[in-house]
Amino acid sequence: MKDVLKELERRREIARMGGGQARIDAQHKKGKLTARERIDVFLDEGSFEEFDMYVEHRSTDFGMEKTKIAGDGVVTGWGTVNGRPVYLFAKDFTVFGGSLSEAHAEKVVKVQEMALRNRAPIIGLYDAGGARIQEGVAALGGYAEIFQRNVLASGVIPQISLIMGPCAGGDVYSPAMTDFIFMVRDTSYMFVTGPDVVKTVTNETVTAESLGGASVHTTKSSIADGAYDNDVEALLQMRRLVDLLPASNTAEIPEIECYQSVTDHDLSLDRLIPDNANKPYDIKELILKVADEGDFFEIQQNFAKNIVTGFGRIEGRSVGFVANQPMVLAGVLDSDASRKAARFVRFCDCFSIPIVTFVDVAGVQPRPAPGLGVFNKTPPPSRGLGWVGGLWGNKNWGGGGGGG
Numbered sequence: 430m431k432d433v434l435k436e437l438e439r440r441r442e443i444a445r446m447g448g449g450q451a452r453i454d455a456q457h458k459k460g461k462l463t464a465r466e467r468i469d470v471f472l473d474e475g476s477f478e479e480f481d482m483y484v485e486h487r488s489t490d491f492g493m494e495k496t497k498i499a500g501d502g503v504v505t506g507w508g509t510v511n512g513r514p515v516y517l518f519a520k521d522f523t524v525f526g527g528s529l530s531e532a533h534a535e536k537v538v539k540v541q542e543m544a545l546r547n548r549a550p551i552i553g554l555y556d557a558g559g560a561r562i563q564e565g566v567a568a569l570g571g572y573a574e575i576f577q578r579n580v581l582a583s584g585v586i587p588q589i590s591l592i593m594g595p596c597a598g599g600d601v602y603s604p605a606m607t608d609f610i611f612m613v614r615d616t617s618y619m620f621v622t623g624p625d626v627v628k629t630v631t632n633e634t635v636t637a638e639s640l641g642g643a644s645v646h647t648t649k650s651s652i653a654d655g656a657y658d659n660d661v662e663a664l665l666q667m668r669r670l671v672d673l674l675p676a677s678n679t680a681e682i683p684e685i686e687c688y689q690s691v692t693d694h695d696l697s698l699d700r701l702i703p704d705n706a707n708k709p710y711d712i713k714e715l716i717l718k719v720a721d722e723g724d725f726f727e728i729q730q731n732f733a734k735n736i737v738t739g740f741g742r743i744e745g746r747s748v749g750f751v752a753n754q755p756m757v758l759a760g761v762l763d764s765d766a767s768r769k770a771a772r773f774v775r776f777c778d779c780f781s782i783p784i785v786t787f788v789d790v791a792g793v794q795p796r797p798a799p800g801l802g803v804f805n806k807t808p809p810p811s812r813g814l815g816w817v818g819g820l821w822g823n824k825n826w827g828g829g830g831g832g833g
């Protein structure tokens with residue numbers, strides 16, 4: 430019996446080493462944690478229960494039968510965040526670049542199904558190069574199974590993706606189907622394929638950052654909902670987000686003790702909105718004063734800044750905030766802002782999260798029609814007027830805002 434336990438511990442030790450010390454060192458050198466270190470930071474201490482630690486791929490092509498690594502590039506299991514259960518999988522870049530084999534896909538599908546069955550959030554920590562090239566169609570089939578579970582879980586349990594390395598192909602398409610995507614600045618990328626393959630196929634030289642860095646996806650494509658400076662910060666912020674979300678579409682809204690009296694008067698609110706309708710003010714100041722303890726988790730902070738979305742709590746219960754931002758484009762509603770808000774409201778609706786809306790909008794921005802100068806030269810108006818025709822007087826574009 431003792432020998433069996435010893436052998437088990439030996440095999441565990443090997444599995445914990447993933448692709449080996451040299452690759453772990455390379456991962457650290459790039460400023461990234463390993464899959465297991467990330468799980469340790471994200472979950473409550475000692476709460477992680479791992480599944481399928483010894484799973485290996487079944488491929489025999491391209492000499493793959495000679496390189497089998499326990500776990501096959503993904504660590505899966507469940508644990509708790511501040512006592513609440515979550516399911517998760519963390520791609521291990523030290524094993525075949527975290528790429529997805531048929532066996533690897535089966536591990537991910539298993540936790541997806543367990544999360545759905547037990548109605549708990551699922552979190553994916555991504556650091557992976559997509560379909561394992563050596564497995565071809567078998568790997569693509571694995572993604573089909575994962576995508577289907579993404580669809581089945583949509584609107585039923587929160588699905589959160591954290592992009593923590595160079596991610597390509599299916600390791601970008603699956604996150605794109607989840608509710609929230611966050612990235613790590615300067616070490617994480619989301620693209621169909623990496624710069625080297627782009628160079629080979631199109632002869633175009635592009636940097637990883639311009640192809641799919643956090644700066645692109647948080648400001649232009651709006652694929653990502655936010656970015657953080659390093660792995661630890663990103664993981665701790667994900668704990669904060671999980672804390673704010675219900676476990677499923679049938680679960681209660683999370684409630685924590687509130688230490689702020691609801692009857693306290695904040696007199697500074699009386700002076701927040703300027704008397705002059707052309708003077709902008711920061712709506713985030715209002716949100717911070719309304720949310721419990723000024724705790725506001727903003728979603729898409731750097732995209733369509735003319736509308737503000739995010740989560741906070743009122744009297745200890747989670748709410749979603751949606752607010753026009755008079756500081757940016759006078760808070761006018763354009764297509765980016767509308768899509769950003771609609772997406773956020775849809776999530777809140779699915780999970781029955783109450784929404785607090787602060788409306789202070791100059792109106793709707795018409796799409797500038799090429800050649801129609803009138804649309805291009807008219808800025809939005811002062812507060813209380815709807816700007817739908819592009820025919821207003823000459824007010825200050827950067828100012829305005831207010832009680833519309």
Ligand code: HXC
Pocket residue numbers: 524525526527528557558559560561562563569572573595596597598599600621622623624625626
């Ligand atoms: C097998 C892979 C791999 C993959 C990386 N590796 N991606 N192995 N299949 N898809 C391996 C590398 O060979 C290398 O192994 C190790 O992982 C680290 O990769 P590097 O290239 O050295 O790292 P880096 O320079 O940081 O670049 C990372 C990368 C790049 C940007 C992800 O590896 C890359 O572009 N990979 C290919 C991406 C791709 O085209 N994937 C397929 C997408 S198609 P060694 O042994 O040398 O350390 C797809 C289809 C989905 O996913 C469709 C669903 C229906």
